[in-house]
Amino acid sequence: MSYESMLAGVTAMLALYLFSRRRRSIIRNILGPPSPSWIYGHMLQLVFSPEYGDHEFVWQKNFGPIYRLKGCFGEDSLMISDPVALQYIVNSPHFGHGPLLVNVVDMLFGKKSLVAAKGDAHRRLRTAMNVGFSAATVRNYQPVLLRAAQQLSEQLEESYAKTPTSLINICPLLGNATFSAVVQAGFGCSIQDLGDKFVANNAQIVALSSSQSAPRTFAIGACLPNWIWRTMIHAPLAAFKEIRTAKYLTRQLGEKIVDGKIDLARQGLEIDTDVFGILLDQYLGSKTKHALSPKEVAAQFSALVYPGQDPTANTIAFGLLELAKDSEFQETLRAEILSNIGASYDSMPLLNAFIKEVLRLYPAAAMIQRIAIEDTVIPLSDSIETANGEPITQIPVAKGQVLTLAVASFQRLERYWGADAQKFRPTRWLDRTITPHGTSLGPYANLSVKFWSWS
Numbered sequence: 001m002s003y004e005s006m007l008a009g010v011t012a013m014l015a016l017y018l019f020s021r022r023r024r025s026i027i028r029n030i031l032g033p034p035s036p037s038w039i040y041g042h043m044l045q046l047v048f049s050p051e052y053g054d055h056e057f058v059w060q061k062n063f064g065p066i067y068r069l070k071g072c073f074g075e076d077s078l079m080i081s082d083p084v085a086l087q088y089i090v091n092s093p094h095f096g097h098g099p100l101l102v103n104v105v106d107m108l109f110g111k112k113s114l115v116a117a118k119g120d121a122h123r124r125l126r127t128a129m130n131v132g133f134s135a136a137t138v139r140n141y142q143p144v145l146l147r148a149a150q151q152l153s154e155q156l157e158e159s160y161a162k163t164p165t166s167l168i169n170i171c172p173l174l175g176n177a178t179f180s181a182v183v184q185a186g187f188g189c190s191i192q193d194l195g196d197k198f199v200a201n202n203a204q205i206v207a208l209s210s211s212q213s214a215p216r217t218f219a220i221g222a223c224l225p226n227w228i229w230r231t232m233i234h235a236p237l238a239a240f241k242e243i244r245t246a247k248y249l250t251r252q253l254g255e256k257i258v259d260g261k262i263d264l265a266r267q268g269l270e271i272d273t274d275v276f277g278i279l280l281d282q283y284l285g286s287k288t289k290h291a292l293s294p295k296e297v298a299a300q301f302s303a304l305v306y307p308g309q310d311p312t313a314n315t316i317a318f319g320l321l322e323l324a325k326d327s328e329f330q331e332t333l334r335a336e337i338l339s340n341i342g343a344s345y346d347s348m349p350l351l352n353a354f355i356k357e358v359l360r361l362y363p364a365a366a367m368i369q370r371i372a373i374e375d376t377v378i379p380l381s382d383s384i385e386t387a388n389g390e391p392i393t394q395i396p397v398a399k400g401q402v403l404t405l406a407v408a409s410f411q412r413l414e415r416y417w418g419a420d421a422q423k424f425r426p427t428r429w430l431d432r433t434i435t436p437h438g439t440s441l442g443p444y445a446n447l448s449v450k451f452w453s454w455s
């Protein structure tokens with residue numbers, strides 16, 4: 001086949017694909033801001049505003065918790081921060097991960113990874129992995145987390161002792177601390193045990209996921225069918241090479257760690273001190289019918305090592321930023337912690353309120369994409385007015401409709417969090433100023449920071 005005819009074929013398929021996506025959209029009547037570009041729609045404003053939410057929070061103010069945005073190539077998309085609609089979407093079997101996540105997941109994680117699995121296979125993996133993430137088990141990881149925190153504070157003191165007046169960029173140090181904590185609690189090993197090649201590649205993958213150019217590519221790519229991505233991953237571009245290397249190395253490392261632990265267990269040694277060890281212990285001791293096989297455990301290496309790092313480091317970075325801005329609050333919080341050393345977290349109400357407020361105002365996943373996998377009707381908490389002036393209390397969506405769950409917008413809704421919702425104020429969690437709306441969105445403090453739970 002000649003190059004020209006192949007190009008014509010691909011263009012025709014792409015045009016057909018885009019046309020069929022357009023026909024599926026039945027939400028054109030919902031109000032939203034005018035689109036600045038046919039190619040990018042609102043995507044650049046949404047993803048690349050100088051400060052997060054520069055456009056998004058204004059749109060929410062002007063159009064309310066449900067409005068229409070344009071995706072790439074003129075595609076209609078819905079931004080949703082209405083709590084009833086969010087709850088329906090995250091709990092309903094009618095929605096799957098959006099094309100953005102599916103494309104990234106297909107490239108970086110293997111098919112047997114928790115992140116990539118779908119339907120019953122996904123539910124089974126999550127149930128099986130729950131044992132490594134229950135509240136009681138997580139408490140056992142405390143020494144690991146404490147060590148990571150101590151190392152971090154030593155590094156900070158060292159930097160400060162060297163140059164007391166200079167600014168210290170805490171983000172790379174936090175990245176390293178969470179990487180270390182995740183591999184220790186997840187696999188019972190140190191960063192060095194993973195080898196220089198993986199450590200270097202991990203840094204490239206983390207940089208890729210947070211760089212301005214990769215999301216741009218992905219945001220645009222989200223509009224492309226999966227087969228184009230599957231073909232593109234073989235392209236000789238640096239970013240794709242890094243992703244191919246990551247996929248290869250994580251598979252190798254997952255298997256090596258699992259083999260090592262099985263050997264230790266055969267020697268009669270305890271292995272149930274980290275997530276992988278606990279999962280294998282369940283299998284080797286036939287402790288539950290949900291137990292994952294060693295191969296299945298090994299396939300979860302990438303699912304723990306990548307999603308575990310950035311969200312945690314970013315959340316801590318925002319928390320530290322807020323503490324730096326308010327020295328009085330910092331002192332009060334420090335006093336609470338110092339007078340409760342060794343006690344449980346539950347006996348530190350201000351610390352809990354502080355963590356919840358960081359997660360509320362700075363959600364690590366500020367927006368999440370979902371796609372309707374069949375026709376369905378989304379309920380709303382209040383009626384909205386369409387472009388024709390007609391009030392509606394539910395929105396019918398067709399299979400294939402892409403939706404954006406506007407987590408950051410929801411977590412700043414004034415009618416729920418109070419008139420000062422844009423402000424960082426941890427005491428809102430203690431003084432009962434949050435309006436209960438009876439809609440449970442997430443397992444932690446009704447925040448949608450996690451639109452899933454391990455159970």
Ligand code: HEM
Pocket residue numbers: 097101114115116126182186303304305307308309311312315363364365368369448449450451452
């Ligand atoms: C402050 C810390 C964290 C925050 C705010 C956070 C937030 C989230 C959110 C919102 C999702 C859902 C994304 C979606 O539904 O599209 C998610 C998924 C996930 N996260 Fe985290 N995360 C954090 C830390 C971690 C850690 C430490 C790990 C593992 C060591 C982890 C592993 C995962 C995995 C495996 C998934 C996919 C789950 C599934 O497909 O069922 N996360 N996270």
